[in-house]
Amino acid sequence: MSAPFSTLDAFRSLLANCVAPDQVALDGAAARNGQLTKPPGALGRLEDMAIWYAGWRGTARPEIAAPQVIVFAGNHGVTAQGVSAFPAEVTEQMVINFQHGGAAINQLARTAGAKLSVHALELDRPTADFTQGPAMSEAELVTALATGWEAVAENTDLLVVGEMGIGNTTAAAALAAALYGGEAEDWVGRGTGVDDAGLATKARVVREGLAANPGRGGLEVLRCLGGRELAAMAGAIARARSLSIPVILDGFICCAAAATLEAAEAGALDHALAGHVSAEAAHAALLGKLGKEPMLSLGLRLGEASGGALAINILKSAIACHSGMATFAEAGVSDG
Amino acid sequence: MSAPFSTLDAFRSLLANCVAPDQVALDGAAARNGQLTKPPGALGRLEDMAIWYAGWRGTARPEIAAPQVIVFAGNHGVTAQGVSAFPAEVTEQMVINFQHGGAAINQLARTAGAKLSVHALELDRPTADFTQGPAMSEAELVTALATGWEAVAENTDLLVVGEMGIGNTTAAAALAAALYGGEAEDWVGRGTGVDDAGLATKARVVREGLAANPGRGGLEVLRCLGGRELAAMAGAIARARSLSIPVILDGFICCAAAATLEAAEAGALDHALAGHVSAEAAHAALLGKLGKEPMLSLGLRLGEASGGALAINILKSAIACHSGMATFAEAGVSDG
Numbered sequence: 001m002s003a004p005f006s007t008l009d010a011f012r013s014l015l016a017n018c019v020a021p022d023q024v025a026l027d028g029a030a031a032r033n034g035q036l037t038k039p040p041g042a043l044g045r046l047e048d049m050a051i052w053y054a055g056w057r058g059t060a061r062p063e064i065a066a067p068q069v070i071v072f073a074g075n076h077g078v079t080a081q082g083v084s085a086f087p088a089e090v091t092e093q094m095v096i097n098f099q100h101g102g103a104a105i106n107q108l109a110r111t112a113g114a115k116l117s118v119h120a121l122e123l124d125r126p127t128a129d130f131t132q133g134p135a136m137s138e139a140e141l142v143t144a145l146a147t148g149w150e151a152v153a154e155n156t157d158l159l160v161v162g163e164m165g166i167g168n169t170t171a172a173a174a175l176a177a178a179l180y181g182g183e184a185e186d187w188v189g190r191g192t193g194v195d196d197a198g199l200a201t202k203a204r205v206v207r208e209g210l211a212a213n214p215g216r217g218g219l220e221v222l223r224c225l226g227g228r229e230l231a232a233m234a235g236a237i238a239r240a241r242s243l244s245i246p247v248i249l250d251g252f253i254c255c256a257a258a259a260t261l262e263a264a265e266a267g268a269l270d271h272a273l274a275g276h277v278s279a280e281a282a283h284a285a286l287l288g289k290l291g292k293e294p295m296l297s298l299g300l301r302l303g304e305a306s307g308g309a310l311a312i313n314i315l316k317s318a319i320a321c322h323s324g325m326a327t328f329a330e331a332g333v334s335d336g
Numbered sequence: 337m338s339a340p341f342s343t344l345d346a347f348r349s350l351l352a353n354c355v356a357p358d359q360v361a362l363d364g365a366a367a368r369n370g371q372l373t374k375p376p377g378a379l380g381r382l383e384d385m386a387i388w389y390a391g392w393r394g395t396a397r398p399e400i401a402a403p404q405v406i407v408f409a410g411n412h413g414v415t416a417q418g419v420s421a422f423p424a425e426v427t428e429q430m431v432i433n434f435q436h437g438g439a440a441i442n443q444l445a446r447t448a449g450a451k452l453s454v455h456a457l458e459l460d461r462p463t464a465d466f467t468q469g470p471a472m473s474e475a476e477l478v479t480a481l482a483t484g485w486e487a488v489a490e491n492t493d494l495l496v497v498g499e500m501g502i503g504n505t506t507a508a509a510a511l512a513a514a515l516y517g518g519e520a521e522d523w524v525g526r527g528t529g530v531d532d533a534g535l536a537t538k539a540r541v542v543r544e545g546l547a548a549n550p551g552r553g554g555l556e557v558l559r560c561l562g563g564r565e566l567a568a569m570a571g572a573i574a575r576a577r578s579l580s581i582p583v584i585l586d587g588f589i590c591c592a593a594a595a596t597l598e599a600a601e602a603g604a605l606d607h608a609l610a611g612h613v614s615a616e617a618a619h620a621a622l623l624g625k626l627g628k629e630p631m632l633s634l635g636l637r638l639g640e641a642s643g644g645a646l647a648i649n650i651l652k653s654a655i656a657c658h659s660g661m662a663t664f665a666e667a668g669v670s671d672g
Binding site for chain 1: 372373374375376377378379380381382421422423425426429430432433436437438439440442443444446447448528529615631632633634635636637638642646649650652653656657660661662666667668669670
């Protein structure tokens with residue numbers, strides 16, 4: 001659908017009026033969980049995830065039949081500062097690789113039984129170098145948010161968003177530093193593989209970006225220090241909330257984009273789980289700020305929605321157990 | 337196939353002559369991994385797993401098409417000591433639940449695309465109470481090992497083994513204490529959910545079992561303190577090695593059974609990954625003794641092969657990326 005906002009204030013209002021989980025479904029799912037043929041709590045976090053998912057889907061016995069993975073791609077003016085181990089043209093080359101099925105996310109989405117959508121956002125028009133001023137105008141931000149909003153299929157029952165954008169770990173570090181404070185060094189990492197000098201450059205660029213963009217507030221930070229693909233992820237996550245579609249977050253960049261929503265409206269990420277904790281240095285700290293415990297910790301640091309997609313089958317497994325297992329009464333098993 | 341051993345010594349000889357991974361395949365897989373369209377190392381542990389799997393399968397570009405999950409069930413004389421929160425008849429009730437598709441493992445195997453096999457081992461004939469002497473005779477152990485050996489389908493390309501057996505966390509704790517030393521309290525846990533008094537009982541029973549069975553060596557320990565389903569898991573893991581089929585280990589009980597193979601022959605578990613670390617208290621320590629880093633940590637403590645089955649899709653994802661992604665040259669992507 002066409003996004004129901006054309007200004008940032010209208011998007012803010014949507015966030016402020018976001019839906020809550022269904023308490024009847026939560027209660028029903030918790031009751032069902034207690035009757036399944038296993039010792040109480042023996043499925044660990046799978047049980048919590050299943051009840052959580054049931055609440056968002058509004059039914060005590062849900063299924064996951066149509067997960068969607070969306071990768072948004074954007075280019076960043078800040079690459080002129082030498083913040084990445086790869087040249088900026090790799091963003092577009094990787095989009096083509098996604099379209100031809102050659103990337104990790106193609107394989108991960110397929111293994112998860114998820115539909116993969118790829119949206120390239122004006123790759124020939126990088127955002128402005130945020131060391132010189134805002135990365136985007138308000139109109140540019142709204143357009144990117146709307147791209148994300150419109151990318152979510154209405155029949156989806158689980159959403160994973162991810163990104164491709166050379167330079168975007170620097171943007172994500174700047175977002176985190178602006179939202180949570182601390183030193184630039186606390187939030188930068190090696191991204192695709194920069195050396196120590198590259199890491200120092202990233203910290204300098206983040207500091208300069210913060211100095212050049214003193215404004216605060218989640219969406220203003222997203223506009224000034226983010227990028228089109230980060231804004232599109234935020235728009236998609238907000239759209240999923242409006243449709244009561246649970247979300248699995250990917251890595252550092254995805255979580256930094258998501259964090260701007262939470263900063264704009266506390267609770268805006270209640271419908272989102274952390275798919276994994278990546279090897280990007282500050283991701284664990286960022287998850288801590290968001291209060292999210294990751295489902296996986298396998299040292300990934302790829303982006304592209306890869307960690308989120310990898311976690312889909314974990315949540316599918318949780319839902320399959322919850323909705324498909326027999327109860328003690330049905331199976332004639334003695335309840336301890 | 338019929339097991340090629342009818343004595344414990346013959347089984348020992350098979351272990352001593354177990355196959356190694358294919359170095360050419362390992363080298364080829366490592367070379368391929370370095371050419372895929374991602375920054376070096378960006379898929380983290382998925383890359384290591386894919387290369388490892390390739391080595392065991394003898395091809396640089398393997399696939400996982402036919403995973404098998406096997407659950408072995410057995411009963412334990414030691415339940416007479418009051419070591420479980422559930423009555424012993426639950427073992428058979430749960431086997432029927434497996435056969436009717438009502439248990440967690442049915443859902444987890446299905447979600448993983450794995451064939452599920454269930455083998456109940458003489459449930460009407462529990463092992464002897466090991467506080468009074470050996471749980472099994474040598475003939476009983478060999479029969480159980482052979483059941484496991486024969487349960488592995490030859491066309492399987494990934495094996496997960498698990499168990500059902502009321503009382504078997506106590507047997508597993510006794511195995512670990514016998515193999516690695518320490519106090520009984522270091523190895524017992526709450527199993528299906530015993531209280532503090534139950535936990536103290538389990539520690540006492542383990543101590544009495546060790547005192548009543550002073551023999552050592554991996555397979556002798558398995559005979560004296562194990563159980564039929566534990567021996568069957570060991571037999572299946574050994575059979576998988578003989579067929580170069582990689583294995584994903586399940587939780588504490590599975591790993592304790594597997595540890596007897598490693599104690600009998602160092603390296604006997606080189607073809608096995610740890611699927612998860614469970615909430616059973618001593619599982620993390622046991623994995624440490626085995627030198628295995630778990631793929632998942634989600635607080636499961638169910639057994640039934642559940643954690644191993646949950647990990648199948650992680651390994652499938654690793655292999656899908658490794659064998660299905662494009663190289664930089666194929667995709668025309670600039671290599672950093």
